[in-house]
Amino acid sequence: MQKLIKYITLVVVLLFCVGKINAQNDKQQSFNDGWLFYEYDSTKENVDTINFKNWNLVQLPHDWSIYHDFSKSYATTPNQGALPGGIGWYAKKFRLPKSYDNKFVYIDFDGIYRNSEVWINGHYLGKRPNGYISFRYDLSPYLKRDGSNNKILVKVDNSKQPESRWYTGAGIYRNVWLTTNNAVQIKQWGTFVEPKIEQSNNALMGSVTTSTSIENKLSKRGTYLVKNIVYNNRRVEVASRQTTFSLKDKENLAKTTIELNNPELWSPENPNLYRMQTYVL
Structure with a gap:
């Protein structure tokens, strides 16, 4: 036996x-530093995705729910941790080094909770409803390789509540990687x-x-x-x-x-x- x-x-x-x-x-590097975050509030002005007014610098992984006070009045209910869901935006500007010329460049998300949508330099890459599995987008066709800034935007929508039997968090709560390939x-x-x-x-x-x-x-x-x-x-x-x-x-x-x-x-x-x-x- x-x-x-x-x-x-x-x-x-x-x-x-x-x-x-x-x-x-092939090269994979952490892409967790230098992100900006904005928690959407429908009672305030529209989201500024140009100048990033009222956005805050954050370090990934990031869960915006834990920065709120606990309350049994939230739609998430105490069953989901008594913290709010909502809608959050993430943004990052970055420049590519010369060594990335003629390379294929991907962004790998280990997990975003949930309903994430991603844009690179104004180009829509896609939507990922699930919040627990990793996914990848090919940035190569849309990147600026002349030394100027690239801008990536991520919208996360965890506003539909209640929707789970446990605490889920909200945001880019796992690591992000930038991967280059031949x-x-x-x-x-x-x-x-x-x-x-x-x-x-x-x-x-x-x-x-x-x-x-x-x-x-x-x-x-x-x-x-x-x-x-x-x-x-x-x-x-x-x-x-x-x-x-x-x-x-x-x-x-x-x-x-x-x-x-x-x-x-x-x-x-x-x-x-x-x-x-x-x-x-």
Whole structure:
């Protein structure tokens, strides 16, 4: 029974331990600093999205509800924490460095509660009703790359209350990231890991088959290299494999299999985890 539990645990751990997957020269940086916030009040003037009059500087993650006093009279009711919902606006100005030229630039929101709408330099990017899942927008077609300011606006509407069985908060309550990629890039959430383990002559043998979706943003042609590196719990490289593939379509699939000799099993006493990095070269 103990061996069976360890077998299942290793499969689950290997399946979900892909900590960082990135293509060569991909870069992700925190985008939490330098945001302005305005809490909308229908009894006051219209929202000033030009000069940002009466906006306040905030640090993300940010929840505007917690800055209010508790009251059982709010539409959220005590069941949702007795704090108000409402409508809030966020804004940020930023300039792109020269190194971002010819790069694809994305903004990743880990979570906004809720009904968020996003604009970049006046261009509407979309609406996300759900408040708990992450999402991404491609900023590339609308960015100013001449050293002048870019402006991003986010509207958050949590005014329809009550709408939950617990306290939800309101605003950009999780991290925000700015991510740059090359034209040939690993698709977001585009890596699938399939682990296997066998016992032979009293020794454990493991293998990890990785399927990687490669996006070809500019319809380039050529031969590329996909390299996978596996690290153990001590961040020591324990295995690697690289495979060449021909880039033909807008989306390509590259598969590699890595052998692991005597993989370290997970247990409460020894919570061994593996980490994989994937590169496109």
